[in-house]
Amino acid sequence: MYKHIFDTHAHYDDIKFDEDRDELLKNLPESGVEFVINCGCDLRSCEKTISICDSFDYFYCALGIHPSEINDNSDAELEKIKEMCSYQKCVAVGEIGLDYHYDFVPKDKQLDFFEKQLQFAVEAKLPVIVHDREAHEDTLNLLKKYRPEGVLHCFSGSVEIAKEIIKLGMYIGLGGAVTFKNARKPLEVAKYLPEDRLLLETDCPYMAPVPFRGKRCTSDMIAMTSEKIAEVRNADTQQVIDSAKENAFRLFNIR
Numbered sequence: 001m002y003k004h005i006f007d008t009h010a011h012y013d014d015i016k017f018d019e020d021r022d023e024l025l026k027n028l029p030e031s032g033v034e035f036v037i038n039c040g041c042d043l044r045s046c047e048k049t050i051s052i053c054d055s056f057d058y059f060y061c062a063l064g065i066h067p068s069e070i071n072d073n074s075d076a077e078l079e080k081i082k083e084m085c086s087y088q089k090c091v092a093v094g095e096i097g098l099d100y101h102y103d104f105v106p107k108d109k110q111l112d113f114f115e116k117q118l119q120f121a122v123e124a125k126l127p128v129i130v131h132d133r134e135a136h137e138d139t140l141n142l143l144k145k146y147r148p149e150g151v152l153h154c155f156s157g158s159v160e161i162a163k164e165i166i167k168l169g170m171y172i173g174l175g176g177a178v179t180f181k182n183a184r185k186p187l188e189v190a191k192y193l194p195e196d197r198l199l200l201e202t203d204c205p206y207m208a209p210v211p212f213r214g215k216r217c218t219s220d221m222i223a224m225t226s227e228k229i230a231e232v233r234n235a236d237t238q239q240v241i242d243s244a245k246e247n248a249f250r251l252f253n254i255r
């Protein structure tokens with residue numbers, strides 16, 4: 001069993017955990033999970049995220065509006081979320097970003113909210129947790145404009161884009177996708193990444209690694225993700241987990 005797992009991206013507020021959340025989160029540390037950052041996606045999920053952080057010592061959180069959750073009330077919601085970011089266990093603004101895979105929120109609206117939240121993060125001196133799905137160019141351009149600290153979560157870009165992100169001083173989050181059968185790009189990125197730029201994550205309840213693909217994901221499954229990353233890097237798995245934890249401490253200012 002591995003120790004010191006830091007899951008930098010989870011959604012334990014999701015309804016898929018409603019049935020057994022407390023029991024599960026009480027026991028998770030027994031499988032080597034030491035820290036979790038739960039990411040809010042809209043006002044309700046940010047509120048739920050804070051209550052989870054209040055109940056479990058090893059939880060921290062990121063608060064923000066996800067690009068696919070933007071609606072007519074989002075301006076008012078964002079004002080409330082900004083206030084909530086002063087919560088002592090809030091370590092980042094997120095998850096925020098762009099999702100061009102789905103088209104239920106128009107691009108201009110997504111861009112507008114991403115900018116507003118980037119601006120806020122820089123002002124509040126908080127790192128960002130960024131969601132970029134099929135929107136690499138626009139994401140990169142806005143990151144270059146605002147220069148926040150932060151991480152590109154569930155990174156799906158090429159090594160070339162990873163290099164640009166690292167040049168900005170940001171981090172790359174890798175999760176279950178590195179274990180998927182057709183994971184060519186994420187594995188190239190996993191192999192290339194400097195040791196001090198890699199964060200581990202699940203995006204649970206989604207993105208469970210092989211052999212649990214399609215099932216509900218939990219933070220202890222970072223073990224399989226880390227083994228795959230260690231394999232392509234020709235490194236020791238526990239060492240990958242340990243340095244990723246150090247990286248998370250540095251980025252999110254946790255000690």
Ligand SMILES: [Zn+2]
Pocket residue numbers: 009011039095203
């Ligand atoms: Zn997420």
